[in-house]
Amino acid sequence: MRITFLGTGTSHGIPVIGCSCPVCQSTDIHDKRYRASIMVEDGDTTIVIDTGYEFRLAAVRAGLKKLDAVLYTHSHSDHIMGLDDLRVFTKEKSLPVYGSKKTLDHIRKVFDYAFSTHDWPHECVDKEEEDAIRELKKHNYGLPLLSANVVNPYEKFRVGSLEIEAIPAMHGLMEVFGYRIGPFVYITDVSLLDEKALMAIKGCDTLVLGALRERQHPTHFTFKEAEEVARLSGCRVCYFTHINHETSYEEIMRRYCPLCMSSYDNLVLEV
Numbered sequence: 209m210r211i212t213f214l215g216t217g218t219s220h221g222i223p224v225i226g227c228s229c230p231v232c233q234s235t236d237i238h239d240k241r242y243r244a245s246i247m248v249e250d251g252d253t254t255i256v257i258d259t260g261y262e263f264r265l266a267a268v269r270a271g272l273k274k275l276d277a278v279l280y281t282h283s284h285s286d287h288i289m290g291l292d293d294l295r296v297f298t299k300e301k302s303l304p305v306y307g308s309k310k311t312l313d314h315i316r317k318v319f320d321y322a323f324s325t326h327d328w329p330h331e332c333v334d335k336e337e338e339d340a341i342r343e344l345k346k347h348n349y350g351l352p353l354l355s356a357n358v359v360n361p362y363e364k365f366r367v368g369s370l371e372i373e374a375i376p377a378m379h380g381l382m383e384v385f386g387y388r389i390g391p392f393v394y395i396t397d398v399s400l401l402d403e404k405a406l407m408a409i410k411g412c413d414t415l416v417l418g419a420l421r422e423r424q425h426p427t428h429f430t431f432k433e434a435e436e437v438a439r440l441s442g443c444r445v446c447y448f449t450h451i452n453h454e455t456s457y458e459e460i461m462r463r464y465c466p467l468c469m470s471s472y473d474n475l476v477l478e479v
């Protein structure tokens with residue numbers, strides 16, 4: 209299974225607009241971060257977790273050609289606003305998206321038009337228009353066409369060759385989903401994992417955890433908190449993601465290696 213980090217930054221991305229701090233001004237490519245998202249490939253199966261603002265840019269950069277499903281962690285805008293660009297994958301058939309009921313309900317509110325087939329708004333005036341409309345209709349008028357699949361906490365489901373388990377976690381007061389895919393676990397935007405969730409990630413090989421910065425935050429783990437979870441999980445290696453501009457890639461590597469590392473955009477892992 210191959211994991212590609214499409215984005216590893218917090219909601220602002222890095223550089224932050226107009227910011228002149230050292231990390232935003234850094235020339236190290238590891239300090240350029242799109243909004244957090246990953247691509248998982250296994251044989252013929254390709255999935256993406258979250259589609260933030262830079263989904264199109266990241267997908268082009270990573271060479272994404274086919275997509276079997278999208279898993280959503282939650283519906284904050286930095287995780288969903290690239291959704292419209294999924295339409296290139298829905299020309300022939302709808303694309304399944306997975307998430308909790310709450311997450312999918314909210315996404316459906318924001319992208320109402322992406323979950324249903326459409327009809328032409330007026331009667332066709334002649335045969336020529338009718339033919340043109342029929343042709344357009346085949347591709348749902350160029351709109352994305354997604355099918356919503358509600359997943360419950362700890363439910364296991366399959367996409368192609370991948371068996372996936374939804375792991376609930378708290379992001380402040382909001383429940384989000386992380387996902388376990390065999391030896392790999394991805395949980396971002398998290399400030400608390402309960403005992404049951406910890407058991408569910410126990411013994412994984414590679415853990416990707418949202419870790420915002422050194423200072424405390426009400427809805428995200430600090431690096432230290434994430435490191436502690438990594439230790440409790442018994443993982444071989446943990447990559448921080450959803451990182452903000454207060455700490456450079458190089459500083460994180462210096463402070464938290466070897467158990468924890470900083471992910472970076474375009475990092476590819478074989479798990």
Ligand SMILES: [Zn+2]
Nearest residue numbers: 219284286397
């Ligand atoms: Zn986020």
Ligand SMILES: [Zn+2]
Nearest residue numbers: 227229232453
């Ligand atoms: Zn900055």
Ligand SMILES: [Zn+2]
Nearest residue numbers: 282284379397
């Ligand atoms: Zn969030």
